[in-house]
Structure formats: structure tokens, C-alpha cells
Amino acid sequence: MQIKKFRGADMQEALQHVKRELGQDAIILSTRQVRGGGGTFGLFGKPMLEVTAARDAEENGGDAAGLLASLPNAFAKGRRVRGAGTESDLVKQILARNQIDTQSLLAPLQDEIQELKELLHHAGDVQRESVRESVSLSQIQSEISEMRQTLQSLSAQSAGLREAEYAENLVVLFQQLIFNGMEEKFARRLIEESMKNIPVGEMEDFAYVKIFLARMLMKILKVTGGIRTEPNRQTIAALIGPTGVGKTTTVAKLASEQMLKFRRKVGLITVDTFRIAAVEQLKVYAKIMGVPITVVGSKQELRRAIQEFAECDAIFVDTGGRSQRDGLQMSEIYRMFGGDDPIDVYLTMSVTTKDSDQSEITRRFGQIPLAGVMYTKLDESTTFGSMFNHSIRFKTPVAYLTTGQKVPEDIEVATKERLVDLLLNIVGN
Ligand SMILES: Nc1nc2c(ncn2[C@@H]2O[C@H](COP(=O)(O)OP(=O)(O)OP(=O)(O)O)[C@@H](O)[C@H]2O)c(=O)[nH]1
Ligand SMILES: [Mg+2]
Numbered sequence: 001m002q003i004k005k006f007r008g009a010d011m012q013e014a015l016q017h018v019k020r021e022l023g024q025d026a027i028i029l030s031t032r033q034v035r036g037g038g039g040t041f042g043l044f045g046k047p048m049l050e051v052t053a054a055r056d057a058e059e060n061g062g063d064a065a066g067l068l069a070s071l072p073n074a075f076a077k078g079r080r081v082r083g084a085g086t087e088s089d090l091v092k093q094i095l096a097r098n099q100i101d102t103q104s105l106l107a108p109l110q111d112e113i114q115e116l117k118e119l120l121h122h123a124g125d126v127q128r129e130s131v132r133e134s135v136s137l138s139q140i141q142s143e144i145s146e147m148r149q150t151l152q153s154l155s156a157q158s159a160g161l162r163e164a165e166y167a168e169n170l171v172v173l174f175q176q177l178i179f180n181g182m183e184e185k186f187a188r189r190l191i192e193e194s195m196k197n198i199p200v201g202e203m204e205d206f207a208y209v210k211i212f213l214a215r216m217l218m219k220i221l222k223v224t225g226g227i228r229t230e231p232n233r234q235t236i237a238a239l240i241g242p243t244g245v246g247k248t249t250t251v252a253k254l255a256s257e258q259m260l261k262f263r264r265k266v267g268l269i270t271v272d273t274f275r276i277a278a279v280e281q282l283k284v285y286a287k288i289m290g291v292p293i294t295v296v297g298s299k300q301e302l303r304r305a306i307q308e309f310a311e312c313d314a315i316f317v318d319t320g321g322r323s324q325r326d327g328l329q330m331s332e333i334y335r336m337f338g339g340d341d342p343i344d345v346y347l348t349m350s351v352t353t354k355d356s357d358q359s360e361i362t363r364r365f366g367q368i369p370l371a372g373v374m375y376t377k378l379d380e381s382t383t384f385g386s387m388f389n390h391s392i393r394f395k396t397p398v399a400y401l402t403t404g405q406k407v408p409e410d411i412e413v414a415t416k417e418r419l420v421d422l423l424l425n426i427v428g429n
Helices: 011-022 064-077 087-128 137-163 168-179 184-197 206-220 247-261 276-289 299-308 327-337 355-365 385-394 416-424
Strands: 002-008 027-035 047-055 235-240 266-271 293-295 314-319 344-350 372-376 398-402 411-413
Touching: 002 011, 011 027, 011 047, 168 184, 168 206, 168 416, 184 206, 184 385, 206 385, 206 416, 235 247, 235 327, 247 266, 247 276, 247 314, 247 372, 247 398, 247 411, 266 276, 266 299, 276 293, 299 327, 327 355, 344 355, 355 385, 385 416, 398 416
Parallel strands: 235 314, 235 344, 266 293, 266 314, 344 372, 372 398
Antiparallel strands: 002 047, 027 047, 398 411
């Protein structure tokens, strides 16, 4: 088995290198952002994408890597893995070889951890030399911790595959769920349910198995169908969440949608008193759309502003980003939205946020009853498993998805079909 690292300015470029050197059957083991070119320890170059990929060393695909490598291909073409004997032979081979293979899969990651440890060791010197202030120990520590998680998850995957005897189409889908960031235990549960419920005669039909899995996922997911709107009832929706995830931009998109698509009268409120620039940002949008806007700093002011907007069909409340780790900031948010006021509070999160951080954010912000989640920056991510992990863990319905910076167009009402398509790429196959 051959394992190599490739770098590129983006995913496309890195994958071109992978294909050129390792061929079409290469499998991607991991990807990460690195600093490329120049600087002490290469830390200060421009950000690049590093892909770790593997290929079977033997031509005939005789070892575990070859077998694993053939799985994504079979998936892409929607057919069986060929030339590997009967289905149970194949499963046995995967199970047997996977044990040997775990070490070779983990080896490059262990090397990377070692490299990072060395960097950490040297970073003190680097800072003393004041080469650049941007190198922080915590950055490197967080990379090491991410590496550890990847290691754990790879071991878990191997363990998962050893434990259960999956049909080969299910092995392919299991891999896809994991590569997409679905938590291993959730993926395994889904695959085991599929194994139990798919009729034996259909198990060879990849399309059938994939659609079966898609249906199960659709049952798990909850969506709101947009913001809550009822005849003769004013809609009041507030967006809360961490800093910089796109709350203000999303409020502007939602307000435009209500005005332009549904011809509703809209009012804007911003609870963002300590950073003038952030207030200005929404004011600019309000001016362009020609809608009234009020800035509030307390719960009383918020209630008053809502009363003043009694004529509006929909009121959107923007809030300044809060760190879920800052107790003071969080208690401000709880005070503002924790009562029985008729406000639908939506947690706004970027899909680019790490899965474990999304959970912490939800636990902290979720002290306030949430009407739903708005996921932003789908255009900046390639894996969407975290939205499913979140849905399984917290059962909070998804309201909207945003797909870019453009106001008003880069937003869509979340549907189960779209979410499942993001995970399983149904339309693309
Ligand atoms: N790529 C991408 N960028 C987005 C999206 N939504 C918002 N942004 C960008 O993210 C950045 C931050 O957006 P804001 O709307 O200011 O974020 P915020 O949550 O209001 O930030 P704070 O108020 O500072 O907490 C801006 O550059 C937006 O253009 C999206 O769906 N995709
Ligand atoms: Mg904002």
C-alpha cells in the first residue's frame, strides 16, 4: 500500500496531483489546511490544502487498500465491487484485511502528530525570534487535538467494520457517511438497521439500498419549512449564535424574502449595542430595502420596539455574535430571549464549524427554547454529516440553509430531500 501527501491551492488542484500520481483508484484518507511555501517550518506561507491519499501497491488490487480503494468507485458507478468473489468472501476479506490495514492508515497521521509536536516544541523559539506574531501555541495544540480525533475516528471505523457483517453496498455507504463527517456510531446504527430491513433480494441493487438509507435519514431529520408564518399572526424571529457565522446577512436575506416573495411588511430590530459597526451593517440593508429599523439594548426596549412594529407582518431581530464560552455574554442572551415573549429564536451556525463545537454551541445557546437552526456557509464546506449528527443529538429542526454571501439570493428553505442529497449525493449519481 502506498500512502502519500499532496498539496494544492484548493481541493481540485490537490486531487489532480493525487490522480496523476496514484491514479483513479486512489482513496482519500484525510484532508487538512496547511501553511505552504516558505517561512520557518513552513508556517507562514499561504494556506494550502493537504490531501493524504493511498493506493494499493499491487496492480490486481490484492490487498486491503485496493479493496477499500475500489469501494468509492463502485459507489460512483452505482454497481457492485467486482472481481472479489462472493459477497460474504468480500466481507470476510474486508474484515480480515482491515485489521492489518489499520496500522498503515494510522501511520501517516501518527507521523503528522509527531511533526506537530516538534513544531510545538520549536514554536517557543519561533515566537522569541518574533518572526511573526500570528503563530500561536493554541493553534498548533488545536491541530494536534484534531489529529487525535481523526486517529480515534479511523480506529473506530475499523472497529465498526470488524464487528458487523455488512453487505458490500452497505459497506460503501457506511464509508460515504463517515467520509462526510457522520459520527461513526450513528452511521453504524443506520447501516445495521438497513441490513435488518432491506430484503435479501434487493441488497445487491445499489440504487435500492441507497434510497432505502435516504428514506431512513429523512425520517430522522426535522425541518421547519421556513420561518413560522400563520394567517393573522405577526412573525417575530430572532437569530442568535456565535460570532461571524452570518446572522446579520441571513436576517437581511430573510427580510428580503418576506418582502419580495410574500409581499409582507417587515421591521428590523438589532440587539447589538456595543459594536457600532455591526449596527451600521444592518442599517445599510434596511436602507436599501426601505424597511424601518430600531436598535435596542435591553429587554424593555426590545418589547417596546416590537410594540412599535405592530403594523408589520414580520419582525426580524438580529443579535451581536456571542461566544458560547463567555458566561456573561450568554447570560445577556438568556435575559433577552429567555422569557415567554412570542419570539421564535433560531440558532445560527456555520456548517464549517467543527462537530464538537456545534454541540457545545447548541448546548449553551439551547438553554433558550429554539424554534430551529439556520445553517450558513454551505458553499464553504464539502462535508455535511455534522448537520445529521446534530439532528440526531438535539432533534432541533432545520429552518434555512445559506449558500453564499449574496443578499438576497443565497438562501433556501431547508428541505429533507436537499439535506439528504448533500450527504448522499443522490441527484449527482
Ligand atoms: N461563504 C459564505 N459567506 C457568508 C454566508 N453568510 C454570511 N457570510 C459572510 O460571513 C461574514 C460574516 O457575516 P455576518 O452576517 O456579518 O455575520 P454575523 O454572524 O452577523 O457576525 P457578528 O455580528 O460579528 O457576530 C460576511 O463576510 C458574510 O458575507 C454564506 O452563506 N456563505
Ligand atoms: Mg452581525
